[in-house]
Amino acid sequence: MEDQVNGKPLYDVVIFGASGFTGKYVVREALKFLHTPSSPLKSLALAGRNPSKVAQSLEWAAHPNPPPDIPILTADTSDPASLRRLAAQTKIILDCVGPFRLYGEPVVAACVESGCDYLDICGEPEFMERMEAGYHEKAVDKGSLVVSACGFDSVPAELGLMFNSRQWDPPAVPNSVEAYLSLESDKNVVGNIGTYESAVLGVANMSQLQELRRSRPRRPRPVIPGPPPPKGSLIEHQKKLNLWAVKLPSADSIVVRRTLASLTENPRGLPGVNESAEQVEKRENFWSTVKPAHFGVKMGSKSLLSIFRIIAVGMFIGLLGNFSFGRKLLLKFPSFFSLGWFKKEGPTEEEVASATFKMWFVGRGFSDSRLAADGNNKPDMEVVTRVMGPEIGYLTTPIILVQCALILLNQRESLPIGGVLTPAMVFGATDLQDRLQNNGISFSVISKNSLQA
Missing domain, CATH: 3.30.360 (Dihydrodipicolinate Reductase; domain 2)
Incomplete structure (x- = not known):
């Protein structure tokens, strides 16, 4: 599969919706941990429907340093094939494209289908419960963790x-x-x-x-x-x-x-x-x-x-x-x-x-x-x-989302195989609280x- 190298995903994390209000702050937070000693984040890609806007976000997030050489991928919630390509290339998608009841389900569906993990910053109960009802069993079968509310909510x-x-x-x-x-x-x-x-x-x-x-x-x-x-x-x-x-x-x-x-x-x-x-x-x-x-x-x-x-x-x-x-x-x-x-x-x-x-x-x-x-x-x-x-919305939420992603990269074997779950059921027994304490x-x-x- 051209989206993978030797059967492994190309990227550790893809940030989808990287040009949005919150997305660009998530990019800024993720860059702090890219290629740093002891960080499991070795490869990162950014995605959105407008690559030039995503490039501007990367420039903003990297300032005052020059933007690092990070792949920018094109994907749109109205194009399921583009989302499947995205999910096939990465271990985790961080979804920042809301409102989630309008734009979230196609991303969840693509992640579950490909077996990659999905984290978002949603605070919408109807979306979360609908994803649990519709995708939990399949996510368990495919080994995909779908975890909403990985920000200030909740x-x-x-x-x-x-x-x-x-x-x-x-x-x-x-x-x-x-x-x-x-x-x-x-x-x-x-x-x-x-x-x-x-x-x-x-x-x-x-x-x-x-x-x-x-x-x-x-x-x-x-x-x-x-x-x-x-x-x-x-x-x-x-x-x-x-x-x-x-x-x-x-x-x-x-x-x-x-x-x-x-x-x-x-x-x-x-x-x-x-x-x-x-x-x-x-x-x-x-x-x-x-x-x-x-x-x-x-x-x-x-x-x-x-x-x-x-x-x-x-x-x-x-x-x-x-x-x-x-x-x-x-x-x-x-x-x-x-x-x-x-x-x-x-x-x-x-x-x-x-x-x-x-x-x-x-x-x-x-x-x-x-x-x-x-x-x-x-x-x-x-x-x-x-x-x-x-x-x-712009500081605490990205800190939490990125720390959850780092735990997934570092401790995946000790986390549930898959399913649509709450943050506490996935991260409660991990060192998430200590990590947040160390990050403000x-x-x-x-x-x-x-x-x-």
Whole structure:
């Protein structure tokens, strides 16, 4: 096959959608690890439908150095043959072409068919669950790992929840973990337009998602000690964190639920392709320390006005996203309907550099699991942890995506043979958390306290 040399793929990684807003930042992050000592990334290619735009992205990403000599391949989501050629030439495709419900499936189909691995930065539950329903069995057969949400959606949430749950030393058990996301900057940062488009299309496709879920067999739910937490009010003042917060309909909680369902079916995680006895023991030990909990995400801000702004944008998208004329308006005038948060031209480099995120995980549970067995007891213990890092869409997301790819290149034999899986099920027991910590995304324990009855 001309796409391979001696039966092996030509490239370790192909970045598809390399000229997009996020794609060019992914290229910049990947270049840091290309041909560097101890990095498994020895060969890289970039792909997109417009080679000259991809070349401009490479030049931007390499600046101030001259662009390295990297192959630029032409591929388009409307041309399945071009995607099959792409997948045949590489071990991994990093897909940055969203919205994924419009452009993702042909890329997944090509990767599964050729048996190469696929990672993306999707935060769209309907797309992820549709890929799981349609491609999981075939991906297992072909030895292709298909892992969505390998960016800010939803790795900080997944690893953050697991990090919090592992701080509950037996006999203590968590009951609920609430994540509070706070975005901070000294400039007015513009959000990623793809995120906005995905939210609008998510509302439009809500009925398809519900229909898809009804059509699939019910998965087992984890057994969580103690009663479910109370619903709480729409707006919360979290005094300990000095934040106002509002509940966010996010991909994070849906991805976490899928992980907890997988863990209920596979309490020791998923076996690797060719694990050593030591790797089996490491994986089983890791998953034995992860405890399930009710999980939700709230958007937090020090300003109550910002919370009302979040609610207003949510109402615009929720009301107008349900019919086609409303969606046209939302997509045509993103700056107006998002009250300035999203613009078609995206943020400047200075805005990106100035932004950071903090994600607080407030876990509540029981100092002794026997207390949870009595349904009348309220949680008597709280564990607060935090994940923090740089701007979410253009800095944190590429860091996570590239580290996931490096783990696939380096540790493929100890990872599941294939399937459409969540990031935690593939990378949870690996050194991903340590790698993120070494690349500017930190995990900390903030406090462990008793709660007053």
